[in-house]
Amino acid sequence: MMEHPAAGYRKIFETVEELNEPIPAEVKDFSSTLQTGEFAKHGPFMTGSLPEYLEDLIIDVCWQKTAALLVISAGEHTVSVCRFIRTDAYVRAMAENRVVITEFGTAAYPDPCKNIFSRFFTYFRGIEVTDNCLVNVYPIGEDFYAVTETNYITKVDPDSLETLQKVDLCKYLSINGVTAHPHIEADGTVYNIGNCFGKNMSLAYNIIKIPPAQPDKSDPIEKSQVVVQLPSSERMKPSYMHSFGITESYFVFVEQPVKINLLKFLSAWSVRGATYMDCFESNETLGTWFHLATKEPAGYMKSHKYRTSAFNLFHHINAYEDQGFIVVDLCTWKGHDFVYNYLYLANLREEWEEVKKAAMRAPQPEVRRYVLPLDLHRGKNLVSLPYTTATAVLHSDGTVWLEPEVLFSGPRQAFEFPQINYSRCCGKMYSFAYGLGLNHFIPDRIVKLNVQTKETWVWQEEDCYPSEPLFVPTPGATEEDEGVLLSIVVKPGSERPGFLLVLDAMKLTELARAEVNTIIPVTLHGMYKPP
Ligand SMILES: CCC[C@@H](CCO)COc1cccc([C@H](O)CCN)c1
Numbered sequence: 001m002m003e004h005p006a007a008g009y010r011k012i013f014e015t016v017e018e019l020n021e022p023i024p025a026e027v028k029d030f031s032s033t034l035q036t037g038e039f040a041k042h043g044p045f046m047t048g049s050l051p052e053y054l055e056d057l058i059i060d061v062c063w064q065k066t067a068a069l070l071v072i073s074a075g076e077h078t079v080s081v082c083r084f085i086r087t088d089a090y091v092r093a094m095a096e097n098r099v100v101i102t103e104f105g106t107a108a109y110p111d112p113c114k115n116i117f118s119r120f121f122t123y124f125r126g127i128e129v130t131d132n133c134l135v136n137v138y139p140i141g142e143d144f145y146a147v148t149e150t151n152y153i154t155k156v157d158p159d160s161l162e163t164l165q166k167v168d169l170c171k172y173l174s175i176n177g178v179t180a181h182p183h184i185e186a187d188g189t190v191y192n193i194g195n196c197f198g199k200n201m202s203l204a205y206n207i208i209k210i211p212p213a214q215p216d217k218s219d220p221i222e223k224s225q226v227v228v229q230l231p232s233s234e235r236m237k238p239s240y241m242h243s244f245g246i247t248e249s250y251f252v253f254v255e256q257p258v259k260i261n262l263l264k265f266l267s268a269w270s271v272r273g274a275t276y277m278d279c280f281e282s283n284e285t286l287g288t289w290f291h292l293a294t295k296e297p298a299g300y301m302k303s304h305k306y307r308t309s310a311f312n313l314f315h316h317i318n319a320y321e322d323q324g325f326i327v328v329d330l331c332t333w334k335g336h337d338f339v340y341n342y343l344y345l346a347n348l349r350e351e352w353e354e355v356k357k358a359a360m361r362a363p364q365p366e367v368r369r370y371v372l373p374l375d376l377h378r379g380k381n382l383v384s385l386p387y388t389t390a391t392a393v394l395h396s397d398g399t400v401w402l403e404p405e406v407l408f409s410g411p412r413q414a415f416e417f418p419q420i421n422y423s424r425c426c427g428k429m430y431s432f433a434y435g436l437g438l439n440h441f442i443p444d445r446i447v448k449l450n451v452q453t454k455e456t457w458v459w460q461e462e463d464c465y466p467s468e469p470l471f472v473p474t475p476g477a478t479e480e481d482e483g484v485l486l487s488i489v490v491k492p493g494s495e496r497p498g499f500l501l502v503l504d505a506m507k508l509t510e511l512a513r514a515e516v517n518t519i520i521p522v523t524l525h526g527m528y529k530p531p
């Protein structure tokens with residue numbers, strides 16, 4: 001395990017200025033295979049002007065509404081640009097030089113100019129849901145949207161990075177928010193899942209479908225629909241959800257014991273300085289439930305009640321059907337304590353020894369394989385797949401108790417921000433997952449995992465802090481791992497502190513790096529946009 005006594009990681013949590021025009025990147029190309037194409041990494045970029053308001057969750061390190069798009073287009077004209085997305089949250093924060101819209105972990109500051117009465121009434125107007133689209137960027141039809149997990153998604157121009165349009169999905173769908181991790185089929189169909197607090201408190205999780213680009217060029221979002229509704233295990237307390245699984249014929253939804261207290265969430269948040277984070281609570285007895293639904297026709301499989309012990313889940317790796325079983329690979333964090341509680345900037349900017357102490361108290365990461373039998377009958381372990389030790393036992397109460405196979409586990413060493421050869425393997429049997437290695441929550445390596453053999457490969461460099469590794473297949477590839485990994489890396493000590501790293505996905509050897517002389521803050525998720 002690499003140590004970081006110099007705390008160089010603090011640099012990725014600092015504010016940056018916007019780049020108003022592209023800056024040149026110097027390519028150190030160790031091979032001629034460097035692809036051209038746009039690489040939109042997305043994430044929390046902060047404005048330099050409001051550091052004093054910065055007390056927040058890393059996931060809101062973008063609280064400053066400055067979710068931004070960073071595009072480094074590789075090839076002979078390699079450039080890097082960074083534009084802040086002009087969301088309402090951003091524009092209003094800049095106009096008033098304060099946090100105006102409450103973010104996931106940052107409360108809006110009351111308007112100092114307002115008098116006590118208008119402030120009083122502000123409290124009772126309820127919160128304005130944020131459109132700070134800092135988490136991911138993905139295509140819908142021929143458009144590209146920057147997103148968070150609320151009902152607002154923002155259309156952006158992938159070339160100019162201009163902000164085009166704020167879209168409220170509530171106009172088209174009965175949902176309160178959707179995850180930043182949709183599944184996109186080969187034809188462009190977008191599936192996603194979202195909490196539905198509903199009008200009559202019909203609490204549920206709605207799986208939605210947005211069709212591909214339309215021949216008449218109309219907006220596919222206008223044809224969005226809820227395809228299946230899954231029930232919440234606790235009426236007034238739906239689970240937080242961050243992603244879901246999909247196979248050729250099924251949807252997989254893991255209901256974790258991190259719950260949204262709706263009474264708090266839907267109230268006027270009259271408590272001064274309340275944020276989304278204040279609305280969470282852990283159910284200490286629920287454990288974790290797995291739900292299945294069929295895709296065509298879409299239908300909830302009510303009788304398949306899969307149960308297992310408590311863990312936090314943010315990222316599904318992949319899922320696939322095999323011989324009457326659904327194999328579900330996950331990045332889990334053991335326990336019901338909400339992992340986001342450990343992701344405040346204040347924690348991540350601490351001295352290295354403090355960072356390590358905090359991570360000791362947090363839920364521990366583990367990559368796990370769960371196997372869900374479709375044919376339920378009494379008896380011992382129902383899992384008969386020869387290549388896994390995961391088990392499933394049907395109990396007399398009709399529930400199926402699952403025990404996982406551990407694919408990767410290390411003390412406070414997470415394999416997270418998982419990526420696969422998505423276009424080839426999503427929903428199908430596969431061998432390779434690529435991840436960002438979190439060392440006591442600090443991203444300090446890139447990892448490749450063979451999920452069948454558990455063999456791992458690592459790319460790591462002293463004082464380097466990489467981001468989610470995106471897999472880009474080599475055109476005409478025959479092997480699953482024939483391609484490159486793209487990752488934004490920050491190397492605070494060097495004179496060119498930011499670079500796009502291009503790794504050979506087979507051996508994790510470096511093919512090239514495109515260096516820029518600007519610090520790139522921590523990013524979350526993103527996409528590679530083919531030329
Ligand atoms: C109480 C939780 C509400 C849900 C939406 C309703 O389903 C999450 O809401 C937000 C709001 C702001 C930023 C975020 C970030 O995306 C989190 C980290 N990815 C999530």
Ligand SMILES: [Fe+2]
Pocket residue numbers: 180181242314315525
């Ligand atoms: Fe995520």
